[in-house]
Amino acid sequence: MRPHRGMPMMRWPLFRSLEYVMPPLRTRFTAIVVLLAAWFAAAGSPATASAASCDYTQTSDVFAPWQDFAAYTPFQGASFENGASGWSWGNGAKIVSGDSNDLLTSMGTHSVEVPGGGTARSPWMCVNSSTPSMRFFIRRVSGSGNLTVKGVVSSGTSKVTTLTTISGANGAWQPSPVVVFPSFLTASDTGINVQFQFTSDPGTVFHIDDVQLDPYLRR
Ligand SMILES: [Ca+2]
Secondary structure: OOOOOOOHHHHOHHHHHHHHHOOOHHHHHHHHHHHHHHHHHHHOOOOOOOOOOOOOOOOEOOOHHHOOOOOEEEOOOOOOOOOOOOOEEEOOOEEEEOOOHHHOOOOOOEEEEEOEOOEEEOOOEEEOOOOOEEEEEEEEEEOOOOEEEEEEEOOOOOEEEEEEEEOOOOOOOEEOOOEEOOHHHOOOOOOEEEEEEEEEOOOOEEEEEEEEEEOOOOO
């Protein structure tokens, strides 16, 4: 058996077997590269997007003062206190000073302003048969129009549906109505990725804060 200086990889059985069937050094390296490329191809593309997890463990009954004793879990970044990881903004929606925290025990100083025609888009959230609804805090800053909440489904052909239209909020922070999901959003036992979009009618400004998902099907 010939020694292979500077080639410790040849100690592996696979490469030891190669040296007997592929004499020229350059050919051996070429074969190794080809083998590794084939192995990566067989392993599948690492670029495949992973689904958000529906395994929600951080929960609290944040709406208990309003006789809603469901356990809710916060949307990622949805207190808007340290940026808003995963959120994106359209047509002037942005983080502003002012918070719904006088309604909650948690402290905060920021919320999101959704101006007329503006849209706040949530991170992609896992929704399944055990996540029946969402809820958040809202106040009307100006105007008399509505706040529309839409759901965008990422699987298959992108599908957008209006989940609710909120018309009654006034200038004080208050819990939104419970936004109950339509059956196609909760049909999966494993989960689908959904983005939630909050849009103000033209001429109307809303603030929203502390967006929460109910991760347990009510009985
Ligand atoms: Ca906040």
